[in-house]
Ligand SMILES: O=C(O)CCC(=O)N[C@@H](CCC(=O)O)C(=O)O
């Protein structure tokens with residue numbers, strides 16, 4: 001017998017509503033079949049937990065396992081709207097499903113309060129960090145830590161089950177975010193550390209098709225979600241920043257048409273219409289300084305409305321952390337993700353310098 005959750009979901013396709021109504025878990029998982037109204041292809045839809053839903057083609061063998069995540073930070077609404085819309089189209093049979101897709105709505109309770117997180121920043125809890133004491137949250141067992149573990153398990157199961165279907169598969173994880181500040185480059189992506197493996201031009205071409213022409217290359221392991229999937233499962237993974245944090249309904253979705261269109265084509269197996277790689281199409285940076293807040297008394301020495309990718313002269317004092325001064329070391333060094341209010345021990349600022357991948 002269908003549960004009321006299932007009935008509601010199959011009628012409305014509104015997975016965000018189900019997710020928001022169940023902040024940390026649902027009573028029991030459920031699954032059902034849908035047929036695409038255009039192609040008649042059948043898919044299996046499995047709701048594994050709140051905010052965790054898998055779509056799997058039933059009529060053909062797929063070759064890609066795609067993870068699309070949003071709301072790892074609860075107030076980053078544009079990605080939530082994009083994923084909600086894709087999920088709705090799939091549930092209502094309006095979009096052909098070619099590949100296996102796992103959608104994750106990371107932090108439903110944080111969505112409900114319109115905040116980045118409830119107790120602890122979820123995107124600092126992956127690769128097992130949920131089980132380690134860290135920063136001023138040392139020793140805490142909170143719901144975000146449980147959620148990080150649940151999300152890790154969902155990704156692990158999804159990729160592992162894919163390998164049972166066929167051996168030659170490609171894995172992807174695009175973790176969709178928005179930046180707290182405005183950015184000179186409105187859409188950009190963090191390419192997690194690849195431990196010396198080459199940066200993939202084809203992935204940058206995919207980003208470009210999404211309207212993302214600015215890439216930050218990371219040179220060290222992090223506890224972010226995209227690094228987890230890249231490092232542990234060999235997925236092509238990015239943290240993708242789509243504009244600036246705004247409340248639901250205030251996003252200019254036309255600004256994200258490239259992302260929506262490219263993700264739609266990707267999951268439905270249409271030609272992605274990627275252009276040939278041309279370095280001039282991109283602004284590529286490498287992460288140069290990672291400045292953590294280590295002291296109670298941490299100050300940034302620029303205004304709150306200074307945008308991401310603003311550069312400062314060599315020697316400029318960017319931040320003081322107690323007695324420690326953090327200054328610009330190189331001409332062209334620019335700031336990303338400044339946030340003086342992070343927990344002690346966490347990243348308060350990145351700097352980047354221009355580079356290329358040739
Ligand atoms: O704008 C900001 O300050 C933060 C936006 C955001 O949530 N960014 C991610 C980036 C993750 C990564 O480095 O891959 C984060 O800080 O978690």
Ligand SMILES: [Zn+2]
Nearest residue numbers: 073076177178
């Ligand atoms: Zn975010």
